[in-house]
Amino acid sequence: MNSEIELKLLKEIEELKRKVHLLEGQDDHQIPTYQYRKIRDAELKKLFEIKQKLDKQIFEQWFNNPIEIEHSVEVFLNDLIAENESLVEYYHEEDLKIYLITPLLNKIKFLNREKEIRGFYELSMSYVTDQFILMVRLILSYPKA
Amino acid sequence: MELNDWKFIKGAYITGSHWHFVILEKLERHKYQYFISQNFDSTKIEDLTAIYKNLLFVKNEIFAMVEA
Numbered sequence: 001m002n003s004e005i006e007l008k009l010l011k012e013i014e015e016l017k018r019k020v021h022l023l024e025g026q027d028d029h030q031i032p033t034y035q036y037r038k039i040r041d042a043e044l045k046k047l048f049e050i051k052q053k054l055d056k057q058i059f060e061q062w063f064n065n066p067i068e069i070e071h072s073v074e075v076f077l078n079d080l081i082a083e084n085e086s087l088v089e090y091y092h093e094e095d096l097k098i099y100l101i102t103p104l105l106n107k108i109k110f111l112n113r114e115k116e117i118r119g120f121y122e123l124s125m126s127y128v129t130d131q132f133i134l135m136v137r138l139i140l141s142y143p144k145a
Numbered sequence: 146m147e148l149n150d151w152k153f154i155k156g157a158y159i160t161g162s163h164w165h166f167v168i169l170e171k172l173e174r175h176k177y178q179y180f181i182s183q184n185f186d187s188t189k190i191e192d193l194t195a196i197y198k199n200l201l202f203v204k205n206e207i208f209a210m211v212e213a
Contacts, residue, residue, distance in 0.1 A: 048176070049175060049176040049177070052179055053180050055180060059166065062155065062166070062199060063166075063182070063195065063199060065198060065199075067201055067205075069194065069198065069201075077190060077193050078190060080193065081190060088188060104197065104200070105200070107197070108201055110204055112208060115208060116211075
């Protein structure tokens with residue numbers, strides 16, 4: 001092969017390799033970026049030390065709350081079950097969001113204009129350090145007070 | 146939690162009709178432990194009522210936090 005063409009091809013190969021490395025987050029000059037939906041357990045555990053604890057006591061105060069619900073809410077909840085119980089096993093993720101989760105969250109109503117609070121759907125947030133960037137998408141969140 | 150410097154955060158994950166609530170506790174920077182609750186079946190009225198109350202508790206907590 002002609003040496004000029006060979007040299008040109010080698011340069012193109014190097015440039016392509018560099019672009020692939022960049023896309024895979026392997027560029028030496030770039031901080032790796034991870035998306036929470038795609039990150040593997042092993043990778044996450046390299047970034048954070050995180051362990052499950054089996055203690056259920058921590059839920060006591062949360063679950064044993066003295067909240068009373070109104071009759072209208074009881075009716076709503078019974079209707080929600082009646083409309084969905086025979087179909088839920090066939091629901092895809094989006095069906096579940098539309099038919100079960102969203103009606104429940106809307107009934108709770110996290111919106112409060114006076115306090116400037118609302119729920120967010122699929123809000124993108126990123127956590128940046130000098131070692132890595134982690135992107136997450138939140139289903140429900142609220143602005144920092 | 147790293148951004149807002151909170152120590153605990155409450156959440157849930159849902160698989161079909163089954164809900165599990167989760168508490169994530171920050172021990173120090175980049176070090177966490179988490180707790181997973183028992184299963185709540187949202188097709189059973191007792192469990193769905195509990196799910197509703199648990200979510201309402203979180204809402205009340207958020208509103209109180211903002212007021213403080």
